[in-house]
Amino acid sequence: MKYIAIDLGLKRIGLAYSAHKDIVSPLKGVERKNRNQASSEVKKVIDEWEADAVVVGIPIGGSSEDEMRRRVTHFMNLVDFKGEVFYQDESHSSLEAENMMKGEIKYIRDGRVDSISAMIILQRYLKTLKN
Numbered sequence: 001m002k003y004i005a006i007d008l009g010l011k012r013i014g015l016a017y018s019a020h021k022d023i024v025s026p027l028k029g030v031e032r033k034n035r036n037q038a039s040s041e042v043k044k045v046i047d048e049w050e051a052d053a054v055v056v057g058i059p060i061g062g063s064s065e066d067e068m069r070r071r072v073t074h075f076m077n078l079v080d081f082k083g084e085v086f087y088q089d090e091s092h093s094s095l096e097a098e099n100m101m102k103g104e105i106k107y108i109r110d111g112r113v114d115s116i117s118a119m120i121i122l123q124r125y126l127k128t129l130k131n
Contacts, residue, residue: 001052002019002049002050003055003122004027004049005057005118005119006055006056007057007121009114010032011031012029013029014026014114015115016122021130024122024123028115029112030045039075039078043079046079053084054083056072056086057088059089059090088121088128089124090121
């Protein structure tokens with residue numbers, strides 16, 4: 001199975017890919033100008049990598065879980081993805097990603113942290129499949 005993970009943010013969308021349960025790669029993030037542009041760019045990535053499923057990070061168990069599920073569902077409808085969509089808890093994934101980036105010469109808001117966050121989300125999801 002080929003997976004694309006999405007860390008859906010208001011300004012940037014982090015993306016990651018895996019075709020093998022032990023290897024997850026961050027992809028170039030999408031700068032979000034508006035919903036239609038963002039969903040179109042995400043669809044291109046999903047098509048380009050021939051993903052069978054999408055894993056989206058949401059705050060599971062948090063007060064915003066229902067609202068985030070609604071937003072993600074709306075966004076994925078715009079993406080028009082016909083495969084399966086799975087949800088994975090994204091708690092602290094951005095913090096983990098920022099810690100992984102420490103030591104980088106410059107901390108630039110270019111989507112790298114968002115895509116590493118998506119990578120962490122996908123690693124967590126794939127780990128649940130092994131158990």
